[in-house]
Amino acid sequence: MSAPTMADVAKRAGVALSTVSHTLSGKRPISSEVKQRVLQAIEDLGYQPHALARALATKQTRTIALLYPSLTSEMTEPHLEFVSGVLRATNLKKYGLLLWTTPEEDQEVLYLLRQGLVDGLVLMEVRLEDPRVQMLRQQRYPFTMIGHGVENEDINFVDLDFEYTVHTCVDYLADLGHRHLAFISLSSQLFDIGTGYMVRSEQAFRHALAQREIEGVTRFCETNAQAGYEATQTLLNLDPAPTAMIVLNAWVSGGITRAIHDRGLSIPADISLVGILSPQVAEMTVPPLTTIDFPYKAMGEMGAELLLRQLEGEVFSVQELLKPPLTVRHSSGPCPP
Amino acid sequence: MSAPTMADVAKRAGVALSTVSHTLSGKRPISSEVKQRVLQAIEDLGYQPHALARALATKQTRTIALLYPSLTSEMTEPHLEFVSGVLRATNLKKYGLLLWTTPEEDQEVLYLLRQGLVDGLVLMEVRLEDPRVQMLRQQRYPFTMIGHGVENEDINFVDLDFEYTVHTCVDYLADLGHRHLAFISLSSQLFDIGTGYMVRSEQAFRHALAQREIEGVTRFCETNAQAGYEATQTLLNLDPAPTAMIVLNAWVSGGITRAIHDRGLSIPADISLVGILSPQVAEMTVPPLTTIDFPYKAMGEMGAELLLRQLEGEVFSVQELLKPPLTVRHSSGPCPP
DNA sequence: GTGAAAGCGCTAACAA
DNA sequence: TTGTTAGCGCTTTCAC
Numbered sequence: 001m002s003a004p005t006m007a008d009v010a011k012r013a014g015v016a017l018s019t020v021s022h023t024l025s026g027k028r029p030i031s032s033e034v035k036q037r038v039l040q041a042i043e044d045l046g047y048q049p050h051a052l053a054r055a056l057a058t059k060q061t062r063t064i065a066l067l068y069p070s071l072t073s074e075m076t077e078p079h080l081e082f083v084s085g086v087l088r089a090t091n092l093k094k095y096g097l098l099l100w101t102t103p104e105e106d107q108e109v110l111y112l113l114r115q116g117l118v119d120g121l122v123l124m125e126v127r128l129e130d131p132r133v134q135m136l137r138q139q140r141y142p143f144t145m146i147g148h149g150v151e152n153e154d155i156n157f158v159d160l161d162f163e164y165t166v167h168t169c170v171d172y173l174a175d176l177g178h179r180h181l182a183f184i185s186l187s188s189q190l191f192d193i194g195t196g197y198m199v200r201s202e203q204a205f206r207h208a209l210a211q212r213e214i215e216g217v218t219r220f221c222e223t224n225a226q227a228g229y230e231a232t233q234t235l236l237n238l239d240p241a242p243t244a245m246i247v248l249n250a251w252v253s254g255g256i257t258r259a260i261h262d263r264g265l266s267i268p269a270d271i272s273l274v275g276i277l278s279p280q281v282a283e284m285t286v287p288p289l290t291t292i293d294f295p296y297k298a299m300g301e302m303g304a305e306l307l308l309r310q311l312e313g314e315v316f317s318v319q320e321l322l323k324p325p326l327t328v329r330h331s332s333g334p335c336p337p
Numbered sequence: 338m339s340a341p342t343m344a345d346v347a348k349r350a351g352v353a354l355s356t357v358s359h360t361l362s363g364k365r366p367i368s369s370e371v372k373q374r375v376l377q378a379i380e381d382l383g384y385q386p387h388a389l390a391r392a393l394a395t396k397q398t399r400t401i402a403l404l405y406p407s408l409t410s411e412m413t414e415p416h417l418e419f420v421s422g423v424l425r426a427t428n429l430k431k432y433g434l435l436l437w438t439t440p441e442e443d444q445e446v447l448y449l450l451r452q453g454l455v456d457g458l459v460l461m462e463v464r465l466e467d468p469r470v471q472m473l474r475q476q477r478y479p480f481t482m483i484g485h486g487v488e489n490e491d492i493n494f495v496d497l498d499f500e501y502t503v504h505t506c507v508d509y510l511a512d513l514g515h516r517h518l519a520f521i522s523l524s525s526q527l528f529d530i531g532t533g534y535m536v537r538s539e540q541a542f543r544h545a546l547a548q549r550e551i552e553g554v555t556r557f558c559e560t561n562a563q564a565g566y567e568a569t570q571t572l573l574n575l576d577p578a579p580t581a582m583i584v585l586n587a588w589v590s591g592g593i594t595r596a597i598h599d600r601g602l603s604i605p606a607d608i609s610l611v612g613i614l615s616p617q618v619a620e621m622t623v624p625p626l627t628t629i630d631f632p633y634k635a636m637g638e639m640g641a642e643l644l645l646r647q648l649e650g651e652v653f654s655v656q657e658l659l660k661p662p663l664t665v666r667h668s669s670g671p672c673p674p
Numbered sequence: 675g676t677g678a679a680a681g682c683g684c685t686a687a688c689a690a
Numbered sequence: 691t692t693g694t695t696a697g698c699g700c701t702t703t704c705a706c
Contacts, residue, residue: 342682342683342684343683343684344683344684354683354684355685355686358684358685358686359685359686362685364685364686386683386684387682387683387684388684389682389683389684390682390683390684390685391683391684391685392684393682393683393684393685394683394684394685394686395684395685395686
């Protein structure tokens, strides 16, 4: 026997179907006598409203989707902490979270929405010119972004301020006397498709170097320790070799420190390291890394929260660029003579 | 104007609603002439089937839920790999994935199901006597587990064989001459509620020690580097202090190695470390850790795949206890004299 | 305050 | 081979 429906409740309470619906929603006054009977019947039957049917009737699912292309990709390991943050926000407001990975074709985004499964979505890995954004905007579909593109009018988003972040790192190292830097970024694939933060951080690096009139080289790098190890080796072979590295790639920090050690060099005496990554990762290496703390979780939470507020009809504009402070741990120091 | 419905398509193609439905599902023969017209109309209108409505009619959502209690708690990154694996399986079969965190009360599990939002679920952090399992089983609701309880009849699951895993670690270290071991586990809270792998690994540790007639001590530990640092300090203060540690807690490996270094000791000369964690984590520390590779992703994938096969009506029984090999890296060596 | 009935967009008998 | 129609379980207008 299947689960009881509203009709069952109505029959048992001896009232009309609509009365049951209204006692539940409170959208119209119900005499307390009837209300009692209905609630009793609900209790007796162990009735649970069927969210799906409700969604069909109201066109609201109370579920949002997180669009996170690299979540299943082989190439790039995702920053899963984002998901954790998003969940925090959805839980708080009793929303469901549907995880969605990369549409083969960007059109598929639309497809997802049309299905009626979700009320809105949070976009990750936003590209500078993101076709998904075009579609969504054109369809006036509710969405927010973790990240941002070139043109973001009327879109609420949260992102790390990579301009600020990278400049801060470069300035910090330059002030310590370093004149040859390296920037270890993520997979070049992400860069090639124009992912916002990849392009911005690279540009910011070039910019900052020019401003301080120092040298620097960028290395794109797959998200595994081995790749980091190799990248570091080739960097150390350069002449002049960098005396400091800025690393955005959380998965390779182990490979980098290892390559440095294997070379007989030490951190920070010979080489300084500054990360743009989470404190957890920073604390995993020896020595713990000086970083700009990448607030993955907080960003996930904010991105989702913005969406939920939109869905609740609130009208507002938030385009937040976070500027977390530099936390000096033990991987950075003055340039060796 | 809202999205076109099947009725719109039918009208435009000059056929009945059901004809459209059937051309789409292929559940009854359609003359190719009519099929053409229908497909044309669909194309013209840019029609997309409404998954929600379909789900209500068929009682199948093609979505599963992952029940992962601690997903929003502090402990995160390494274990989130499970999610990534689950997604791989669901993507493959074109299922959706709904993420669900801890029900306040275990009854809530049922609530979720009754809503009709998902076809089945994958349970994580299974306790030895798990009330969720009771309910689900009693309701004959489709589910699989990543983990397992005391009694698992007729339930398909995948789990790491902690018995084997811990024994392997202990034997390996004992063979290297170590006589005083430490086992660094996860939060005692998980242990206290009877989470299967927590209890099993602890028991296995005691067991293995007894078998080899050596000493050992267990430390439960929160999932942050600082906690690992402190736990290690107190361990090193013991007399006799352990000469080798087995670590299940992926978040603290950095703290452990740091505490050891700060003490002026070195790995593996003075202290050996063996992890039960993913290669990624193993490669993050200096030196890279000898581990039994915890196949988070593969387990996620298998757990979900089992469920999907069940949902597709396949009848089978799989209760897989994985025994990944020990990978010797550079954190383990003979006991110092 | 309460009830009856018309949808939400689709599937699946049942007819023809 | 195709059309008609009755649901799926709920919300919501409209009448009483």
